[in-house]
């Protein structure tokens with residue numbers, strides 16, 4: 330059996346430690362661009378418009394923006410908008426909260442959703 334020499338071993342170690350993360354890094358600036366699709370209905374403040382104000386949305390309870398008239402479906406959803414719940418809702422609002430009244434079909438691109446959520450995290 331051939332033994333691996335030190336240089337080969339070092340290469341293997343270096344390769345297996347190479348981070349793959351940068352390609353998937355979340356980018357709040359890119360997320361701000363994605364949020365342009367939401368601004369017709371949502372403010373990044375507590376002010377409600379067509380949709381509820383999104384100030385502090387990441388970590389907030391669903392249907393908790395004071396004074397906003399939520400649909401019965403959203404009132405019943407009883408979610409905590411953590412990253413996972415937001416990712417699911419923004420992928421397919423009707424599948425995640427059936428019967429809710431957000432007139433938005435969803436964002437199919439996972440990177441766009443990750444960027445958008447990185448941006449939403451900053452509005453608090």
Ligand code: HEC
Pocket residue numbers: 363364366367368369370371379380381386390391392393394398399400402403404410415419428429430431432433436445
């Ligand atoms: C055409 C208007 C419209 C657009 C565009 C829209 N939304 Fe909404 N959104 C709403 C409405 C209306 C609701 C409340 C739904 C209900 O009560 O059933 C809502 C609810 C939400 C909620 C739940 C808020 C809470 O307080 O529980 C989140 C989160 C949200 N939208 C995020 C987004 C994001 C992010 C985008 C852009 C990708 C977006 N929305 C695009 C109208 C919109």
